[in-house]
Amino acid sequence: MIEIQSLTFRYEGADRDALRDVTLTVPDGAFLGIIGPAGAGKTTLAHAIGGIIPHAVRGDFYGAVRVNGSDTAETRLTDLSRMVGTVFQDVESQIISSVVEDELLYGLENFGVPRDEIEERLTFALEQVGIAPLRHRTVSSLSGGQRQKVAIASLVALRPGILVLDEPTGELDPFSSRQVFSLLRTLNREYGMTIVAVEQKIMLLCEFADRLAVLSEGRIAREGTVRQVLCDIRALEEIGVNCPRAALFSSLLAEKTGAEVPVCVNAEEAVEAARRVLG
Amino acid sequence: MILAEHVSYSYGGGGQSVSDLSFRIGKGEFAAILGENGAGKTTTVKLIDGLLKPTEGRMTVNGLDTAKTKVSERARQVGFLFQNPDRQICRNTVRDEIAFGLRAVWGKKEKDRIDERVGELLDLFTFTGDEEPFSLSRGQRQQVALASTLAVKPAVLILDEPTTGLDYRECTRIMEFIRTLNEKEGTTVVMVCHDMEVVLDYARRALVMAGGRLLADGPVREIFRDEVLMERASLLPPQIIRIGGRLGGTFAEADDAETLASLVADEAERRRGA
Amino acid sequence: MTDLFQYVPGNSPLHRMNPVTKIVLTVSVCAAAFLTDNLLVLLFLLVFDFMIGITAGAARKAFSVFRGLFRVSVFLFILQTLFVRRGNRLFWIVTDEGLLTAAAVVLRLLVVCLPLTLVLTVTRVSDIAGALVQVLRVPYPYAFTLTTAIRFIPQFMEEMSGIMEAQTARGVEFDTRNPIKKLGMLLPLCAPLLISSVRRTGATATAAEVRGFYLRTWESGCRKYGFGPVDLAAALICAALIAGAVLIP
Secondary structure (H helix, E strand, O other), X not given: OEEEEEEEEEEOOOOOOOEEEEEEEEOOOOEEEEEOOOOOOHHHHHHHHHOHHHHOOOEEEEEEEEEOOEEOOOOOHHHHOOOEEEEOOOHHHHOOOOEHHHHHHHHHHHOOOOHHHHHHHHHHHHHHHOOHHHOOOEHHHOXXXXXXXXXXXXXXXXXXXXXXXXXXXXXXXXXHHHHHHHHHHHXXXXXXXXXXXXXXXXXXXXXXXXXXXXEEOOEEXXXXXXXXXXXOHHHHHHHOOOOOHHXXXXXXXXXXXXXXXXXXXXXXXXXXXXXXXXX | OEEEEEEEEOOOOOOOOEEEEEEEEOOOOEEEEEOOOOOOHHHHHHHHHOOOOOOEEEEEXXXXXXXXXXXXXXXXXXXXXXXXXXXXOOOOOHHHHHHHHHHHHHOOOOHHHHHHHHHHHXXXXXXXXXXXXXXXXXXXHHHHHHXXXXXXXXXXXXXXXXXXXXXHHHHHHHHHHHXXXXXXXXXXXXXXXOOHHHHHHHOOXXXXXXXXXXXXXXXXXXXXXXXXXXXXXXXXXXXXXXXXXXXXXXXXXXXXXXXXXXXXHHHHHHHHHO | OOOOOXXXXXXXXXXXXXXXXXXXXXXXXXXXXXXXXXHHHHHHHHHHHHHHHHHOOXXXXXXXXXXXXXXXXXXXXXXXXXXXXXXOEEEOOEEHHHHHHXXXXXXXXXXXXXXXXXXXXXXXXXXXXXXXXXXXXXXXHHHHHHHXXXXXXXXXXXXHHHXXXXXXXXXXXXXXOOHHHHHHHHHHHHHHHHHHHHHHHHHHHHHHHOOOHHHOOOOOOOOOOOOOHHHHHHHHHHHHHHHHHHHOO
């Protein structure tokens, strides 16, 4: 469980707070999407959960972040990373090894996982992420989507309860983006891993996440289930967050007909809602 | 005008080859190139810009064969906005950055003309000119890159995934600039874009690629409505097109949420009346 | 160019050799090249380099390194011939000793560069680091710095060619043949390249830390780097190379 209490953070040398009085609880097993315009504090929030802030980044830190009960400011980053795995925005710089297998071994070896358990964890992570055939490939021969999966697998091998990802599909095409998110859903549903994903592509979040947190100027502007957050399209637009056209359609349909139209998060729901209105 | 005649290109090492591309993009068009990763989209736009020379066939832009045109001459005709603005930006202030490309193309002697043009662009993009590009946000850096690309008033503007990494507002701002340019100045725009909603909103023509070949070429709406084609190219049409298509009949002709909602509301009204 | 330092999987004797042995072999070849002034010995070392390349199944790469160094070699050769003033004048200001010294310098350059790139072709960078830590007990942070630096080379080159492409697109004439002009154009690009590299190394360090960088000791690696008959053979070759370089006048 992640508990964030009145968290305020200002980067060293910055003239305004990156996060202002953020309070948020993420229960175990949740799949939370974080969205918001550029500069709203999404990356800062993701890094605060993983302990990168305050451990590896300098600045003024007020409030508290607790992961499974441990205060992140008082726990060593190395110990925190046994509970939270962070996938950085720039995957390129996150991958340390030149061969896929080594990348997974790295963390396993460092954390002193017993030798007889390593092979099992390695194959498990590779299979879960769906990259078993890539085991002996060099990282430089992989596509962007495959590299993203290697980064995720290297953390999955360590079996953290929480996985935090900062724009995991930033440089990917729609097909690979969906693949990455359906992988996250599998990890979430089948292994109960808590997922926190910062993402610009709202349609992906609507399809795969359970909950959404909308950040605006360092504050949490909206938080709730995907449907709850999408209810107020106007407010989202004002913050600078796009919403799926299906949701826009359903809200316009409700406006024009005066009928009860539920918020639609995808095309299928919208088709159904329209058919119901048509009778 | 861009004219590709049986253009093929193959890389020695990595990169997707393209084969036998033939198309003609007229002045003032707004075309999008669609396809999954590895379909050859970026190779195609680099061929238009002359960054790559065809191994077979001929590519001409405004009557000039790209294989025989000098870099500076081509840069006057074609502007290229890359996905990553940081590869383009190399100066310490926004003003200097915009002037840099102008100097390369117009020559250093044209100082007054360059200063005037830089001033125009700073106003247009509401920059003071003294900002340091590397302290700006990604979206603002993309605007700096766009400003310096537009500085030389290219007749053709190429965009390679211009909205990657931008938020909704930044994306809209960049795309609105480009739309105005296309409508007011008649700049030909060729865009590679993964966001189908952006393509639907801004482009008028779509070229669909798969495996290095041109699969289809036509008006954006018709292309998106061709489900078999979309499937073949591994593309997912925009939500409204999918909703309208599923509802069928006149609904399939709507391409924005407003129109579709009105159509459904009117039809519901009519049915209730009957 | 970008694949110059790239590991190529394989199962040749060189692939199976202990990484430490490979480093020793490389160092021995380099040492031998600097210990001798005998052109025939240098020539032999060059042939030896190519034999290693062929054994490693990387003959083509060896030739491409050779080709890549050709221009520099010609330049060096001319420079050396013009600067060495001793010996008998053959023609113009060129002396016999000048020619010989120049040939030795160029041969030495080639002899030294080849094994350095070949090592990276037949050894994973992580194995080099692993063996250094495990066998030689090099502190892990040093080994990490080494591996990271090597891993960044292809990325750096990719970034550089991306930047050059972007600049070409806006009219900077990189295709100029004048090397001084080209250098003048490249310099302003170093700033963005440096900024992105520094940003990257910072991220890499954090990424390593969250995966237990500070917990790693010489015992952590689960691959064992033992020595076998290939290593013994290599050690004998090393000794022979150095002895030859010293003893043959």
